[in-house]
Amino acid sequence: MLVIKIGGAAGIDYSNLCNDIAQLAAQGQPIVLFHGGSDGANTLGEQLGHPPRFITSPSGHTSRQTDRRTLEIFMMATALLNRQLVERLRGLGVNAFGLSGLDGGLLQGNRKTNVRAVENGRVRVIRDDWTGSIDQVNRDLLQMLLSTGYLPVIAPLAVSAAGEPLNIDGDRGAASVAAALEAETLLLLTNVSGLYRNFPDESSLIERLPRTELTHASEKLAQGRMKKKLLGAQTALEAGVRRVIIGDGRSEQPVSAALAGNGTIIE
């Protein structure tokens, strides 16, 4: 089982990705595709006059301040990307099935009752927040879809016990799915070649990263979104996924290239 996470960032050519996936699926490789949606959500928010606001937590993580209106914009933008991916894959003969973590309780989590944000040195509590953790994956649902020939394409939402849709981190979502399915490989595609020793120097690409150095890498080497990818990698490896690859989503055949050893392999 191969779980692939594709970001919503600009510069990623979905047709290359979908062609590559279609070929691998045709050769019998079971695949689950998990996508983000940040770029689309930002654009849509601006167009609707509700631009995104990002908050930085005291521990340095940035995330989208997700009030109800932002959540609804996030749900629309990620649903559009989901449908576009399903459209392209079905056009290539793949029996793609789009859903989100909300549907059938695929990804169950807890809504954060409050979030702390740092603004010019001052820490504030934010309440109307619709983000959440991922505590449980409805594995039976995924296996039912996979065993009946569907290729699940998952949008980054979880659902609370009260049925609330929750904005979740795509990398962590993909990691939870990979762990639940005991996947051999979790492939995190991004718009760089992998993890660099000193970003953005391409020649400092780390090709192999033992899992024991993950914590160090995420503290010292990674910035912004890459930090979250490494956290996702850690979750997956700890839960039994054999390897995590941080690959280049911009390449001609992004999945095959990564499986052939390009990018940062974490084992």
Add this chain to the structure above:
Amino acid sequence: MLVIKIGGAAGIDYSNLCNDIAQLAAQGQPIVLFHGGSDGANTLGEQLGHPPRFITSPSGHTSRQTDRRTLEIFMMATALLNRQLVERLRGLGVNAFGLSGLDGGLLQGNRKTNVRAVENGRVRVIRDDWTGSIDQVNRDLLQMLLSTGYLPVIAPLAVSAAGEPLNIDGDRGAASVAAALEAETLLLLTNVSGLYRNFPDESSLIERLPRTELTHASEKLAQGRMKKKLLGAQTALEAGVRRVIIGDGRSEQPVSAALAGNGTIIE
């Protein structure tokens, strides 16, 4: 099996509908919920500066001129409504599962290569149109979801063989699903009490309509959207659905009221 179609029109209180559905589902009534989305799509289109344009076909049907941008707005607006319905139902303990006719090829249809539109007496061909027919329902997918305890909530999209998402008529979509599942009842909820002999005189509500009078009713009595509902009813009855009810989506318990005989029963 009960298939319920709820429109996207304003004035319908989804919480009443969802409470009613939750009670019926808890009593073991198998249900599929199909929804429209026209209202939401109109509003979103206006907000995004791509307002809806409606075309009237030479035979008098009005439909949304669906160029690619309109299709994407339609997909976002219907996905938001889908997620809001799933949110509310899951909050009431229903194991709701949102999907569209695109996902897993649930509703397969043909994309109309062209549409004819009448504008002040002159007929024009419109090509960039993303509407379609519904020719096949993936019944196995629906039965798999139903038999494993999910309540499908379906957004009004179909998919062509080339994987293209298609704007479809919600009433016809619901009728196709009801036919595929050989449902006893197809309930078309709307924002009026039913079919009137002379609209909008409430006292002229037709409580019983034999199926033999459907063609006459759709030509003589029905206007606008109601015409399509009667066409949907015809499709369903011809395919073996036992009865179609046109019920009032505004009432306190819209589903129970209809099942108890309120609205227009067509058998």
Add this chain to the structure above:
Amino acid sequence: MSAQCPECEGTIALAADILDGEIVPCPDCGAELEVVSLNPVVLELAPEVEEDWGE
């Protein structure tokens, strides 16, 4: 303004404000034609009418 019918090659007189995509019946052979481009006006056989389905 006029154009030639692709079916019977008859010449068809057209209204000055003819619309792109407009349907024009050929008075000679009765074929249903579509204005597929303007300046110059080109007519082609109009596609079959398909049932109306959109929401």
Add this chain to the structure above:
Amino acid sequence: MSAQCPECEGTIALAADILDGEIVPCPDCGAELEVVSLNPVVLELAPEVEEDWGE
């Protein structure tokens, strides 16, 4: 401007431009407090920090 600590009832001096929802540590007992309303300023024990998860 000042307010009372809900934990140890000590009085806490506050900055004039205190923000709604701001976190204020109590200098006496060290409790983490949250400004739950302004004029008048009311402080309550701040909720636990939860892990960061949002996209």
